[in-house]
Amino acid sequence: MSLFSAQLHPGRALGFLVLGASLHDVLTRLKAEPQRFPKINLTYNPQDPIQTQIHIGLPANGLRLRFDGPEQRLRLIEVIDFSKIHVFLKPANDKERDLVRPQAASDGTAGPTFRHIYQRFLGPTYDGEYLAADKTYLLSYPGVAFSFPMKPDEYVAGKDVVSLLPATAVPSSMAVFSGESWAAARGTLWTEVLPSVRLFPPLAKGKDTSPDEVSLIRIHGGGKLQLVRRWSGASFWITLGETTPQQLVAELGPPDAIYRKNDQRMYIHKLRATSTSTGARPTDLRRPDDLTDTDQSSSHPASDADDTNDEAIEDDDAGSSMSRECFYNYFYLGFDVLVSPPTEPSRPPPPADGTTPPPDTPAVRGTPPDREVATKLVVHGNVPGSYPFNRYRRCRWEISYLPGGATSETPFPEVEERLRAAWAPAYGSAAEAQQSQRGMVLNRGWGDSPGSSCELLGGWEGDAGSAGNVKGRGEDTTTTLYGFPGLVFEVLKTGWVSAVTVF
Template sequence: MSSLFSAQLHPGRALGFLVLGASLHDVLTRLKAEPQRFPKLDLMYTPTDPVKQPVILGLPANGIRMRFDGPEQRLRLIEVTDFTKNHIFLKPANDKERDLVRPTTEDVPPADATPGPTFRHIYQRFLGPTYDGEYLPSAEMYVLSYPGVAFTFAMKKKEYSPSKDVVSLLHSTAIPTSMAVFSGDSWVKARGTMWTETLPSVKTFAPLAKGKDTSPDEVSLVRIHGGGKLQLFRKWTNNSFWIMLNETTPQQLVAELGPPDAIYRKSDQRMYIHKLRATSNTMAGPSGNDLKRPDDLTDTDQSSHPASDEYDSNDEAVEDDIAANISGECFYNYFYLGFDVLISTPNTTPGPPPSGEVNPDTPKPPFSSTTADRLVATKVILHGNVPGSYPFNRHRRCRWEISYLSSSNDSDAANSETPFTEMEEKLRKAWQFIYPSEAEAQQKQRGMVLNRGWGDSPGSSCELLGGWEESGGTNPGVGKGRGEDSTTTLYGFPGLVFEVLKNGWVSAVTVF
């Protein structure tokens, strides 16, 4: 039997450690770390549109349900659906703690126990008086709203009258069917902006803020400019910084992003034949055919994941590795930022298409690589964390856009929320100048089908995609049947490789 979930209510901000604005990856990682307390996790999403429609995470054993927006995967709404499975309390400043429902430690609740708080308790003792609420006739529900908190009561249409006040409408013993925690002055006002409002940083939430936490703000968007130039924007600020492939050093990455969550060094030789061909092409200088050959670009997710779900390295080990100036190819894994960076010796970077807009703010690298063996960032893998995909919940969702394909018109954007069929059309148009004919373009840009779940095929290669089966790890999906879509297709374009799911959404994009 799971232990009772005890949480302090922070109206408009949080319920215990569940903070509005937290990422789906962060919340899932925290919940999965306590299986006895949270024995069952139910993830619900729209299979045909998992990156735009809300994602729902249920805790049936704890009577909690959470809703995240699709594009950013941020926690937007927390609901209490069963008051008997948790202990919620309020602790006003300079006042004693108030229980929403008096908790019981008995397996069988006492005879006088109620399935939830009464209207009188909420209105008189827990939160106090408030304005009249909103009646929803289609659902036959009355919503009693406070700033950041709302309670839903069942009410028949014949019982409701707009001329009555809230105290006259609700009996003193009426028990709500649910409670919601949201950002806003009232439920009526919050509904219109709930899924798009910019929520404050979780780091500013004082009860959970750590005095020693000096990690930088998360990356909210990666803008791909072509030619190996990536602009990373900070959330809640106007600041950005650049990763210049084949120029940015590991020291510069650590200075901007902090130490990686893990460093992965495994070398898998099963895609070595592609490496040889790519190397020979690079030495000869890039031509149109070299740029457009998709099977030369497929070894882009090399070692992008550690060999097991629970990686061994801790902060001290990571810092020691960085201080020692490690030699050899490796990946810097930034799970909580949503991307991985390949550190290796410099190579050739395909330039942007002639029609691509040149950003005048692109900085010049502080210094250029003077030796061929200098270690620099050569590839970046941006992860979509798409629900239902094989690597779901390994990384936080990273949003991106391709600047030379996008315009000021939002409907013409080319980003992480664009179906790949539309993205592919834009890319083919941008790069059509390197193909003699449309037929050859289609032939060169055909996809390569991969399966992550096969133990003895390139699809399971950590060199290519990262596989858990080689280390005895388990699929990180939530619940049975989650994260089992292991077959994906790779599509290559100059400087880009897209990993596309069966439903047509991009699971990851590699920039090189």
């Protein structure tokens, strides 16, 4: 394995590792080069993988990467072993701008000396700060800091850095962060909105015409979704039953892959729901197993030849409809869109004051039946420890019509309680509501069982988003589906939402 060599961009990046990059993007890049990064350790809190930090350790390269939990953005890059990495500043042929790795000292330490950092690499800076709890002296530059081991009796308050640190002192680590100094950055390190990775000069090759990234999907009910851009704050709307594939591509760009539906093993539940439903009961107030044809695509594209594998269901209309359905997979945005013939979207939520809403006119009535439109959207949580982890970037969502709100960072028991209260007027009784909202258990580890929260769209074997050479905690292959009008949640054993389907 060759030595990892990376250019330092203080406050922005170390090589291709750019602050603000998503966990999905970084892991995908690391796994694409197993010779260069032979070992990847993923560390997270299994009880709270959403709100706590996620760490990637690269022991063979002397690096540790820290991501926040809610957005899964790279916030801190740490060099923890200088003997396994070569760091340099531009111009690359200026040897005095290399963070050289001197020969190991008699005590076995290796790394740049304080004199080299101060005199040849970055230059003078303000005095650092002493962290007594860590027995560490932090020397900060804008966007980069070095940690020097220092015993409490060696630190003298008010003494300048040149007098305090010996010229031969070797730092134990280096950190790349966004901020003028480590002291100033600590308060906003995990919440600051970082600049777009696409605007980072080394990555911005030519004119970038790709649309701005989607950071949040607001669910308004009735098939209406608002997609909010991350950096511009602008938004656009998807109306299920109306938005066309052309409009999707215009706003989101072409999909990363297209998956054509061909698996009908869950169709029996839809047949049963159709045969037992009555005209007085709203069509979207069904059990989650009745909705198991609503959700998500696999993470690898399928060819048109897959359509020939349709195992027939004796229903010509169903077969014709299925052949026209496909998923637009947006792996790097964190969601899928089902494109199919028009279907009636879910009903709008009941008013908060409990009054009966007026009859809603379905949007599809003005849509020609031979024209494909967006009918469902699947938002992925990319929760560490879940079976589909790293197939998609994490995309955040919020249910805007719920009093008190509910977001992708809200534990599902709280989301469930608020949804039950909001939709109580839509059911005839509490018993009917409980019957319709009970969970359905899935085991993703069985190849012939439902392979995703609602669609049977193929396995993950051999997929580019699979675990690869990542070493982490065991995957949770058993999840539970909970259905509400217009929504299906896939929930992990820990109570966090792995994916939500909107229809």
